[in-house]
Amino acid sequence: MSGEVTLTIDGREITVREGEKLLWAALDNGIYIPHLCADRKEEKPDAACRLCFVEIEGRPQPVTACSEPVAAGMVVNTRSERVDRLAGTAFELLLSSHRLDCGKCAANRSCALQKIARERKFKLKVTRLRTLDRNLPVDDSSPVVTYDPNKCVLCGHCVRACRRQGGGVLGFAGRGFERRVTTFGGASLAAAGCSGCGACAAACPVGALTAKNVRLPNAGAKR
Amino acid sequence: MSKENQAVSAAYAGLQQKAALVRQSRHEKPLLLVGTATCGLAAGAAAVLKTIKEELARQKVEATVLEAGCMGHCYAEPLVIVYKPGFPPILYGYVTEGIASRLVIDFLAGDDPCLEFALGALEENEFLPALSDFPRFGVEQKIILENCGLIDPENIMDYIAHDGYAGLARALQLEPAAVVAEIKASGLRGRGGAGFPTGRKWETCLGTPADEKYVICNADEGDPGAFMDRTIMESNPHLVLEGLIIAARAVGADRGYVYVRAEYPLAVKRLALAVEQARQCGLLGENILGGGFGFEVEVFQGSGAFVCGEETALIASIEGEPGIPRHRPPFPAAAGLYGRPTVIDNVKTLSFIPSIINRGADWFKSTGTPGSPGTAVFALAGKLVNTGLTEVPMGTTLNQVVYDVGSGIPKGKKFKAVQIGGPSGGCLPESALDMPIDFDSLSGAGAMMGSGGMVVLDEDDCMVEIARFFLDFTQKESCGKCTMCRLGTRQMLDILEDITRGRGRPEDIDLLLSLAEDIKAGSLCGLGKTAPNPVLSTIRYFRDEYEAHINEKRCPSLMCQELIAFYILPEKCERSCDACVGSCPVEAIYNNADRIKVIDQQKCVKCNSCVDACPPQYRAVIKLSPPELVAEREKENK
Amino acid sequence: MELTDQEITTSREETKKILPQYPGRRGDLIPILQKVQEKLGYVPAPAMEEVAAYLGITPMDVYSVVTFYNQFRLSPPGKRQINVCMGTACHMRGGNIILDSWKRRLKIDVGQVTPDREFSLERVACVGCCTMAPVTVIDGEVHPKVTPTRVDGLLFSFGMKIEKEGGKH
Ligand SMILES: Cc1cc2nc3c(=O)[nH]c(=O)nc-3n(C[C@H](O)[C@H](O)[C@H](O)COP(=O)(O)O)c2cc1C
Ligand code: SF4
Ligand code: SF4
Numbered sequence A: 001m002s003g004e005v006t007l008t009i010d011g012r013e014i015t016v017r018e019g020e021k022l023l024w025a026a027l028d029n030g031i032y033i034p035h036l037c038a039d040r041k042e043e044k045p046d047a048a049c050r051l052c053f054v055e056i057e058g059r060p061q062p063v064t065a066c067s068e069p070v071a072a073g074m075v076v077n078t079r080s081e082r083v084d085r086l087a088g089t090a091f092e093l094l095l096s097s098h099r100l101d102c103g104k105c106a107a108n109r110s111c112a113l114q115k116i117a118r119e120r121k122f123k124l125k126v127t128r129l130r131t132l133d134r135n136l137p138v139d140d141s142s143p144v145v146t147y148d149p150n151k152c153v154l155c156g157h158c159v160r161a162c163r164r165q166g167g168g169v170l171g172f173a174g175r176g177f178e179r180r181v182t183t184f185g186g187a188s189l190a191a192a193g194c195s196g197c198g199a200c201a202a203a204c205p206v207g208a209l210t211a212k213n214v215r216l217p218n219a220g221a222k223r
Numbered sequence B: 001m002s003k004e005n006q007a008v009s010a011a012y013a014g015l016q017q018k019a020a021l022v023r024q025s026r027h028e029k030p031l032l033l034v035g036t037a038t039c040g041l042a043a044g045a046a047a048v049l050k051t052i053k054e055e056l057a058r059q060k061v062e063a064t065v066l067e068a069g070c071m072g073h074c075y076a077e078p079l080v081i082v083y084k085p086g087f088p089p090i091l092y093g094y095v096t097e098g099i100a101s102r103l104v105i106d107f108l109a110g111d112d113p114c115l116e117f118a119l120g121a122l123e124e125n126e127f128l129p130a131l132s133d134f135p136r137f138g139v140e141q142k143i144i145l146e147n148c149g150l151i152d153p154e155n156i157m158d159y160i161a162h163d164g165y166a167g168l169a170r171a172l173q174l175e176p177a178a179v180v181a182e183i184k185a186s187g188l189r190g191r192g193g194a195g196f197p198t199g200r201k202w203e204t205c206l207g208t209p210a211d212e213k214y215v216i217c218n219a220d221e222g223d224p225g226a227f228m229d230r231t232i233m234e235s236n237p238h239l240v241l242e243g244l245i246i247a248a249r250a251v252g253a254d255r256g257y258v259y260v261r262a263e264y265p266l267a268v269k270r271l272a273l274a275v276e277q278a279r280q281c282g283l284l285g286e287n288i289l290g291g292g293f294g295f296e297v298e299v300f301q302g303s304g305a306f307v308c309g310e311e312t313a314l315i316a317s318i319e320g321e322p323g324i325p326r327h328r329p330p331f332p333a334a335a336g337l338y339g340r341p342t343v344i345d346n347v348k349t350l351s352f353i354p355s356i357i358n359r360g361a362d363w364f365k366s367t368g369t370p371g372s373p374g375t376a377v378f379a380l381a382g383k384l385v386n387t388g389l390t391e392v393p394m395g396t397t398l399n400q401v402v403y404d405v406g407s408g409i410p411k412g413k414k415f416k417a418v419q420i421g422g423p424s425g426g427c428l429p430e431s432a433l434d435m436p437i438d439f440d441s442l443s444g445a446g447a448m449m450g451s452g453g454m455v456v457l458d459e460d461d462c463m464v465e466i467a468r469f470f471l472d473f474t475q476k477e478s479c480g481k482c483t484m485c486r487l488g489t490r491q492m493l494d495i496l497e498d499i500t501r502g503r504g505r506p507e508d509i510d511l512l513l514s515l516a517e518d519i520k521a522g523s524l525c526g527l528g529k530t531a532p533n534p535v536l537s538t539i540r541y542f543r544d545e546y547e548a549h550i551n552e553k554r555c556p557s558l559m560c561q562e563l564i565a566f567y568i569l570p571e572k573c574e575r576s577c578d579a580c581v582g583s584c585p586v587e588a589i590y591n592n593a594d595r596i597k598v599i600d601q602q603k604c605v606k607c608n609s610c611v612d613a614c615p616p617q618y619r620a621v622i623k624l625s626p627p628e629l630v631a632e633r634e635k636e637n638k
Numbered sequence C: 001m002e003l004t005d006q007e008i009t010t011s012r013e014e015t016k017k018i019l020p021q022y023p024g025r026r027g028d029l030i031p032i033l034q035k036v037q038e039k040l041g042y043v044p045a046p047a048m049e050e051v052a053a054y055l056g057i058t059p060m061d062v063y064s065v066v067t068f069y070n071q072f073r074l075s076p077p078g079k080r081q082i083n084v085c086m087g088t089a090c091h092m093r094g095g096n097i098i099l100d101s102w103k104r105r106l107k108i109d110v111g112q113v114t115p116d117r118e119f120s121l122e123r124v125a126c127v128g129c130c131t132m133a134p135v136t137v138i139d140g141e142v143h144p145k146v147t148p149t150r151v152d153g154l155l156f157s158f159g160m161k162i163e164k165e166g167g168k169h
């Protein structure tokens, strides 16, 4: 069944495919919701970054738009004091463990964090919180990409991109604050059997995995 | 009666007959039960067991010796129960190897029941007080702990002789929907923490059509101060298993798992044995008791991650993935293990099932409160005279648990708070002691039933430190997937560490409150959603302690190591005793010109050894906070 | 940590002996890793590679699991494993002081092994003996009500010489 449903987002009536997640319904209709981890190609949402909160009328608490299927007659608000506050806290938390170096960063101007800050008028600076730099070594071993784990926001796009390329070189390791994107045994990319396709750098929304100044064989559309 | 139902009745009657014979033969000679659950073993039960066996051989006394589980009186381990014809069954506590030999020589070979070592009798009698005369007996009511410590957990026949598996036999003769209806009517709420109505969960699973369904017993017990589930599995594994088989029958599952922490090796061993014995008795496998229902169980060992107690993480773990929670809905009852409908219930929840099926929903509802029927099992630890396990009706007050069951605070210290529900729970102050405990009253007060761990804190325990301890735990145990929990708990922990080290800032309390609110509202799973509770409840009830740490750099309970110093009162030091000097692991204590002991503050590692070593008649070592007080005192004494 | 050729061969061979006991579903991963660790004392990289090949998943998938769970070790443990309980009850009764004592005497941090591979030090969550807090579990045996002096006594009974200023020879 591929019916369509009509719902209201920020006062606008929108008609989308049944079963679509709210986040995509909004984005496809030009309504912005902050997001980092959501991935259209995945059936089950990770709902990990906790940025995409919205209000749905009749629900006591804000919900994550990337995990919420649309429903006919649903009334959604992408802005409210609660939603902005949650997104603001999640954003500042991410910044607190993201090495801020925009001026020198390869992702300057294309970085998703900058976009979120712009759209929501968040400061690109850690004000209330302590900075949590993890001081992990930068991996410069690959001829095509540079990996700076200190900038990673753990969205998982690179891991999925690598898996789709048939590589499965990148993955998550560790738990809690130690969770990180790495390779088998923590080896450098060059030693880990990376084919150099560059899919991960193309997928990374921030400046953690960036392409070196070479032509990528797989320079796919940047998100 | 249908043919299947007749077959089930006949098969179960056969098992009962066999069990009755085993039981009868066992009581023909004296019987000794030694408590060898983990608590007993830690207190030396293995040596006691060995002594008893050797002494019996030496005295040529015929007796049966069995290893039983835990009766809940952990403070008095090792425990031994002696059944001797002509005497009431007697429970002995604090049994040493010496006492063990005396029991054999004087009581079994002779006729002196050594009452000086007895805690009490298990039945009313003329010789000695029975346990039922203890004040705690008036408060306790045992449904799931009823047989713990009294039966042999490694022999299924002992369980059957106590009407074990009668609930299953009955459930097999009912329609699955009728079993679900009975549980629903009983009002049973899940004992894994959240208190979700069990019947409703089963109903969803039963009503979701699927080619396969699963039932899982959640025995991950990750709360760092709780040991109820462990004790039940070690002491009466068949009870849990029977509950699980009934759940499977009710929802139509053909496979099940018991997910046990690998840190509980004895529980794993006893459960695996129970599964094996149940299979041999036709209580597991194809066509159980001839009733046409088939079910298989596997014991799965968890690998040490607290978050795996969360149901979706637990499922991921069984599927061979890291234990990372998934977004709900779908809830497991609709789409769980391998995407199939799956019922996940806690050990205690399942342990109630057999008696509810046997005695009916109304019987169950007659205990407890209307909103939370039945009993609650608590693991009592911390600053209590009688630590151990207890089971009380829901609605019992904290006062009764702390003072009647636990016999209050040792060493004449003052009660400060009780921590309930572990890392998801909170600390309740003295003013909450009169509150009747159930799921709803606890959440109202800012704590949570959680798993049932209850740690009593006295005046020496610092509330900021306990909050820091729990945040440290949740922060380490966060799966790390979602931002709020991975980084939010880390930020809160850093703030708390600053406060306990005297580096807190006045605005930190508000920052903690604000972060706590967002982490609760914004985390993906229950771990993050409840992690701030210990901080919120301690700020709510003990804000003055936070302020003392921040504003005066002082720990009022003299616990936070960096805010205290050890000091020897010159006027109290006996000079020639030297006990503290020898106790210090870093040689920080020296003699001054008058042979009075003095602590070198640079060397001191604040290990408390000298405080313990100083003989009680002097009590010359004290703690001071803030540490600068030492210099002031030293100057005064010049 | 570099493995010797001998260690690599042994871990591959032992793992290969374990694998056929399992049908080879992804759900077997954790039970297999537990068996491997039971046999070898840790889960070395070659073992992870063997397991990955057997289950048809990437070595990275196995590494994700091994590094997620506390139970799995990536390097061999010491001959004696010292596990200090850091559960609530033990903590409130001075568990951290006991942990400090072990660290001071062994001169290692949590998660490390002494250079002579005699001792490894770990913190564990409640082992269910809260009523005897603080506890230390050494090679599976629970030692109740431990004090700094008892730490010295235990090490002495293991034949370690203790210098008062801390550390060992
Ligand atoms: C972080 C976390 C840890 C949990 N740990 C346990 C546990 O150790 N044992 C348990 O039975 N339930 C635990 N739960 C609750 C389970 O997710 C689930 O609700 C429960 O097993 C359902 O069983 P019940 O309905 O019988 O309570 C935990 C939940 C969370 C969020
Ligand atoms: S490296 Fe980039 S794409 Fe990969 S998880 Fe980190 S932020 Fe996401
Ligand atoms: S709340 Fe914590 S444990 Fe739960 S999914 Fe998020 S990071 Fe993982």
Ligand code: FES
Binding pocket: A034, A035, A036, A037, A038, A046, A047, A048, A049, A050, A051, A052, A064, A065, A066, A067
């Ligand atoms: S996009 Fe929804 S949680 Fe990350």
Ligand code: FES
Binding pocket: B224, B225, B226, C085, C086, C087, C088, C089, C090, C091, C125, C126, C127, C128, C129, C130, C131, C133, C134, C135
């Ligand atoms: S807290 Fe240490 S045994 Fe429970």
